[in-house]
Amino acid sequence: MLVLLFLAVALLPAAGWPQFIPAARKPFGDAYAKEHSERTRSYDLQHVLLNLTLDERRKSVAGTATLTLRPLSPGLETIEVDSAELRIHAVTLAEGARAPFEQSGETLRIRLPRPAGPSDVLTLTIEYDGTPRKGLFYVTPDKEHPRRPAQIWSQGEMEDAHFWFPVYDYPNDKTTSEGFYTVNADFTVISNGRLVGVTENPALRTKTYHWKQEVPHSTYLTSVVAGKFEKYGERAGDVPLEYYVPPGTGRDKALRTFAETPAGLRFFADRIGLPYPYPKYSQVTVQDFIFGGMENISATTLTDRTLHEEASEPQSSSVDLVTHELAHQWFGNLLTCANWADLWLNEGFATFWAAAYREHRYGREEYLFELLQERTRYLEEDQQRYRRPLVTSFFAEPEDLFDRTTYQKGFLVLDMLRTLLGDERFFRSIRQYARTYQGRAVTTKDFEKAVEEATGENLGWFFDQWVYKAGYPELAVSQQWEESERRVRLVIEQTQALDAMTPLFRMPVDVEFTTPGGTKTFRIEFSQQREEFTFALDGPPVITRFDPEDHILKTVRFSKPATELIYQLEHDPSITGRIWASGQLGSAGGDQAENARALQARLRGDSFWGVREAAATALGQIKTAEAREALANGLQDKDPRVRQASIRALGTFLKDENAARLVKALYDSDRSPVTAAEAAHAIGKIRANGALKFLEKAVRRDSDQDVIRRFSLSALGELGEKKGWKIAAEWSQYGRPSQTRLVAVETLSKLGPREEKTADRLIALLDDPDLFVRQRAIQALGDGGFQKARAALRQKADTEAHAFTRRAAQIALKRLADQAPASSSTSPPEKPARSARSATRMEPATAVALSLVP
Numbered sequence: 001m002l003v004l005l006f007l008a009v010a011l012l013p014a015a016g017w018p019q020f021i022p023a024a025r026k027p028f029g030d031a032y033a034k035e036h037s038e039r040t041r042s043y044d045l046q047h048v049l050l051n052l053t054l055d056e057r058r059k060s061v062a063g064t065a066t067l068t069l070r071p072l073s074p075g076l077e078t079i080e081v082d083s084a085e086l087r088i089h090a091v092t093l094a095e096g097a098r099a100p101f102e103q104s105g106e107t108l109r110i111r112l113p114r115p116a117g118p119s120d121v122l123t124l125t126i127e128y129d130g131t132p133r134k135g136l137f138y139v140t141p142d143k144e145h146p147r148r149p150a151q152i153w154s155q156g157e158m159e160d161a162h163f164w165f166p167v168y169d170y171p172n173d174k175t176t177s178e179g180f181y182t183v184n185a186d187f188t189v190i191s192n193g194r195l196v197g198v199t200e201n202p203a204l205r206t207k208t209y210h211w212k213q214e215v216p217h218s219t220y221l222t223s224v225v226a227g228k229f230e231k232y233g234e235r236a237g238d239v240p241l242e243y244y245v246p247p248g249t250g251r252d253k254a255l256r257t258f259a260e261t262p263a264g265l266r267f268f269a270d271r272i273g274l275p276y277p278y279p280k281y282s283q284v285t286v287q288d289f290i291f292g293g294m295e296n297i298s299a300t301t302l303t304d305r306t307l308h309e310e311a312s313e314p315q316s317s318s319v320d321l322v323t324h325e326l327a328h329q330w331f332g333n334l335l336t337c338a339n340w341a342d343l344w345l346n347e348g349f350a351t352f353w354a355a356a357y358r359e360h361r362y363g364r365e366e367y368l369f370e371l372l373q374e375r376t377r378y379l380e381e382d383q384q385r386y387r388r389p390l391v392t393s394f395f396a397e398p399e400d401l402f403d404r405t406t407y408q409k410g411f412l413v414l415d416m417l418r419t420l421l422g423d424e425r426f427f428r429s430i431r432q433y434a435r436t437y438q439g440r441a442v443t444t445k446d447f448e449k450a451v452e453e454a455t456g457e458n459l460g461w462f463f464d465q466w467v468y469k470a471g472y473p474e475l476a477v478s479q480q481w482e483e484s485e486r487r488v489r490l491v492i493e494q495t496q497a498l499d500a501m502t503p504l505f506r507m508p509v510d511v512e513f514t515t516p517g518g519t520k521t522f523r524i525e526f527s528q529q530r531e532e533f534t535f536a537l538d539g540p541p542v543i544t545r546f547d548p549e550d551h552i553l554k555t556v557r558f559s560k561p562a563t564e565l566i567y568q569l570e571h572d573p574s575i576t577g578r579i580w581a582s583g584q585l586g587s588a589g590g591d592q593a594e595n596a597r598a599l600q601a602r603l604r605g606d607s608f609w610g611v612r613e614a615a616a617t618a619l620g621q622i623k624t625a626e627a628r629e630a631l632a633n634g635l636q637d638k639d640p641r642v643r644q645a646s647i648r649a650l651g652t653f654l655k656d657e658n659a660a661r662l663v664k665a666l667y668d669s670d671r672s673p674v675t676a677a678e679a680a681h682a683i684g685k686i687r688a689n690g691a692l693k694f695l696e697k698a699v700r701r702d703s704d705q706d707v708i709r710r711f712s713l714s715a716l717g718e719l720g721e722k723k724g725w726k727i728a729a730e731w732s733q734y735g736r737p738s739q740t741r742l743v744a745v746e747t748l749s750k751l752g753p754r755e756e757k758t759a760d761r762l763i764a765l766l767d768d769p770d771l772f773v774r775q776r777a778i779q780a781l782g783d784g785g786f787q788k789a790r791a792a793l794r795q796k797a798d799t800e801a802h803a804f805t806r807r808a809a810q811i812a813l814k815r816l817a818d819q820a821p822a823s824s825s826t827s828p829p830e831k832p833a834r835s836a837r838s839a840t841r842m843e844p845a846t847a848v849a850l851s852l853v854p
């Protein structure tokens, strides 16, 4: 699964190694957290047969679920099936006899006529109907969206499948499945596996699609999508690729969106060493999807927001989304985490493979740049929100694990393993793991064992510190040239605070010295709190590169004089070194004019766009007139990302009319709507003369994905003029584009903090039909300290069906309780009234869903 955010300005700082303030870190587990060990099974589910009528007008599902299963121990008298908010009418055994049943909470208990054991195969047909609040979603036209085409789509992960069909709903069991789905005759149904047939029922004006998935899978990967679509197809070898997009999208846009699918499929099959395992691969874009993408087995569902104009590339891109979900078809679907604690085996792997595809397709520098960005994202979570081990079974809801530790750190750990083992041994280990465990539910121990079998190396120490413990080395490195000995003395200190989670780290690392006589690399290993190493060299080094490609998850303080930084900026062969030097120069003292000149040269001449972007950002930090003139170079760059970074940097020149003039020119002329949008945002940040008038007009400008409007609304928040509140209120209304409303909600709370009208508007949005708007309003109420909202938030915490949103309400309540005057802070902790299954915790993934993650 990929949580995608289309935030107006959720853009990373261009240069890595951000300076966060660690003080804000809170514990991962809150009052709602508890231990979640892997679920015990009493039977093995073997086949699921759904025969369902899906009615978009009544938003209902009705029919039967037939479960074939085998008890795992003798004497089983009751079969427990997960089922939530469904009306069960009857349960019938294979021989036609009715079985008595009872429902409590989210469990359906079926009493067998006689005890059954492992030699029995039971078939239970459950007749039911329901109007699901989640699991299955119905998008329909309404008064505000009269032309919105109707669609039905499912979303099973994490444990929401049993909200639309009764089933064993936990990832540690695999079953084959098939579905007969009867829908409105105008609809097409897309589901898992192969299409067996379509039957027309003219009298009822319906059609029945029969899909069959013959490779066993965990039930959360069961999917159905129904609606009207344009369909395009191509092949990757023997595998048919099917792309379903909304009517009117057109061939060009569809094929461009999914362009990397055939090459991605061939690359993964080749590198993983297992051919694509299913009879087809379909990707369907749906409306109002609650995530970026979901890797349902052989039938991925994606948000339609990934469709974009060519002019919006590369800032808008489907490449990572498409390859992430495609990689899941192996890691996630063929090998599935046995419990959510091991979710990184799905998500960290998919994130790694998307980056590996980038490397294969666009080159090594793109991979290293991805690594740098993902590390920045992870460090932000670790330093500003919470620290947790990559594998942890202590959480409130599984949704909380969809965070940057699982995705980003998971990727970083795989990259470190790759660097440690070298490509040959690393990919051989991956192939061993995939081959051995395909078709099974896996834990981290299985992966560890496969790596050890493939390489013969005991890597217990590696997994222990990076996977089961948390944090990373926070290094202080210093060096001294000892002329008399002709050697460099290097001191490495681990300065992280040690605790039960955070150990001293042991890691091999390369140190490379360049002297006028040449370049020498040494591999050393650090493991102590403070260590000294000496290296004989022919002269004092002009550059010292510690971990030259920057693979180790760490922070480093390594003070270098500006002269060495400038030399490194020009000569470091690795993009990571040049980007690091840019960031250092941005905040370095010394001769600012000299630093700006060096950065300008990089901005004009570096071969890699990411270094040019970092140079622009650093010039924004220097903020002198020379820096501003240097940034004008970046506005001419052929890569829109560099133009965008240059505009963003110019946006830091408060009240600078020269900067505003440069930026406005791009707003009018740039062919990239994203770049133009950034220009509008910069006008607000600069607080240029006439900015309000400018932004009022910009808010009315239409563009691909509404990007200019979104950035302009955000800019109104930056500008801080009261008049912007009314504009934001208007754009927060139901009926406006969803992503634009999210920004408008943020601007509202920015411009009207602690004001009655803001509280009232946000509270009204708590009942909005749009899940994300509800969630954003909840967060804004908590962040803004609106005590008035407590009753409304408590109600959300008790009744909201979606875990992400429910968790957001719990956290907002906690925030309000913390901020409340002393008299009310002694009230009992805010707890939900729902079942134990919905027990919950603290600073969770809810924020992630809306803040920023791949």
Ligand SMILES: [Zn+2]
Residues within 6 Å of the ligand: 001, 002, 324, 328, 346, 347, 350
């Ligand atoms: Zn994923």
